[in-house]
Amino acid sequence: MTDINQLVEQIKQSTDYQTNKRILREKITTDLHFAYNGGLFKATPELFSFVVCWNFEELFLEDTYQNPIKVNRKEFIDVCGQHYQMVMNRWHIEYEELKRARKV
Amino acid sequence: MKNSNVPAKSRGAVIFAHNTPTVDYKRIAEQASRLIQHTLKLPVTVFLETSQTQDNFRIGYAHGTEWYNGDRYRAYELSPYDETILLDSDYLILDDALLKILDTVDDYRMMTNNQTPASAANNSMGATSLSHVWATAVIFKKTNKAKQLFDLIGRIQRNYDYYRRLYNFSARNFRNDYAFAIADNIINGYQPSQGIPWTMLTADKPIKKLEIKNNNVILREENSAHVLPRQSIHVMDKDYLQSDEYVEFVDSICQTN
Numbered sequence: 001m002t003d004i005n006q007l008v009e010q011i012k013q014s015t016d017y018q019t020n021k022r023i024l025r026e027k028i029t030t031d032l033h034f035a036y037n038g039g040l041f042k043a044t045p046e047l048f049s050f051v052v053c054w055n056f057e058e059l060f061l062e063d064t065y066q067n068p069i070k071v072n073r074k075e076f077i078d079v080c081g082q083h084y085q086m087v088m089n090r091w092h093i094e095y096e097e098l099k100r101a102r103k104v
Numbered sequence: 105m106k107n108s109n110v111p112a113k114s115r116g117a118v119i120f121a122h123n124t125p126t127v128d129y130k131r132i133a134e135q136a137s138r139l140i141q142h143t144l145k146l147p148v149t150v151f152l153e154t155s156q157t158q159d160n161f162r163i164g165y166a167h168g169t170e171w172y173n174g175d176r177y178r179a180y181e182l183s184p185y186d187e188t189i190l191l192d193s194d195y196l197i198l199d200d201a202l203l204k205i206l207d208t209v210d211d212y213r214m215m216t217n218n219q220t221p222a223s224a225a226n227n228s229m230g231a232t233s234l235s236h237v238w239a240t241a242v243i244f245k246k247t248n249k250a251k252q253l254f255d256l257i258g259r260i261q262r263n264y265d266y267y268r269r270l271y272n273f274s275a276r277n278f279r280n281d282y283a284f285a286i287a288d289n290i291i292n293g294y295q296p297s298q299g300i301p302w303t304m305l306t307a308d309k310p311i312k313k314l315e316i317k318n319n320n321v322i323l324r325e326e327n328s329a330h331v332l333p334r335q336s337i338h339v340m341d342k343d344y345l346q347s348d349e350y351v352e353f354v355d356s357i358c359q360t361n
Contacts (some may be wrong), residue, residue: 016330019330020332026305033301040204040205080284097320097331098331104361
């Protein structure tokens with residue numbers, strides 16, 4: 001194989017960091033969603049902080065589909081917090097791997 | 105009082121697969137079923153050789169082919185499940201995200217956002233038409249509203265030329281995406297319903313190889329490669345989906361936990 005052919009093959013194996021990063025972020029957005037008591041929520045810092053600050057043990061939260069969902073505060077904090085932590089950890093790990101991947 | 109004779113709500117996936125002169129959709133659906141059963145742990149029903157859409161042809165797709173896509177509106181009537189994930193056979197289920205929608209769906213939900221590796225933009229069905237929705241993945245329960253949706257899709261299909269002109273589509277051939285978009289718009293008082301709140305990934309270019317590496321999906325195209333997180337992918341390249349390489353890829357997925 002000539003040098004130029006080798007070069008072409010190497011270019012074909014290259015991967016675009018910005019594209020991979022965008023697609024990974026979209027996937028994390030997908031994964032941040034979780035089902036709770038018949039509602040679909042996206043685990044965000046705002047949602048988590050709001051529920052943590054709430055003074056009563058029971059409340060109603062609007063879900064992604066604009067339905068009011070009955071929520072047990074302590075249980076929701078556990079579910080939402082664990083889900084957020086798990087997904088964000090995975091994002092960090094996969095992002096670090098992506099930064100290194102230039103050729104696959 | 106709980107009646108123990110009442111069965112729990114059944115759940116499953118439905119695929120329509122009708123071979124064309126150039127595409128063996130039955131073969132593609134077999135592999136899609138394996139991925140669904142492995143990833144979602146749901147039963148799959150594949151409908152073959154049902155009624156056809158007359159004179160439907162798709163240019164620039166699977167080398168230009170006749171296209172038998174006219175049965176989708178019958179999914180409500182034919183699905184044996186109370187809660188159904190209706191999928192295209194070219195949608196590779198590699199994660200369980202759709203189960204969250206199945207857990208929370210009221211009547212129906214469909215994909216409303218799409219991206220390709222090259223572009224994050226979602227397009228419309230025509231310059232002055234509705235926003236694109238994707239009938240690639242539709243989740244529905246057997247409710248009155250869902251039935252109305254599918255009945256209306258059937259009516260749109262039977263009168264497609266009228267609706268095509270009314271909604272200013274750029275394409276002339278029958279597309280389920282368009283019929284679902286119109287029906288959804290009408291059912292919801294002339295506005296779109298909320299779809300699945302994330303973005304579908306479509307591999308729109310010819311594929312040389314797909315592989316799993318460190319829980320990532322490596323998508324190799326002719327002139328580039330993409331490192332994707334493990335997620336479901338809508339694959340447009342029907343040649344790849346009919347290849348032995350694709351079967352090997354599905355084998356490798358089904359061997360993992």
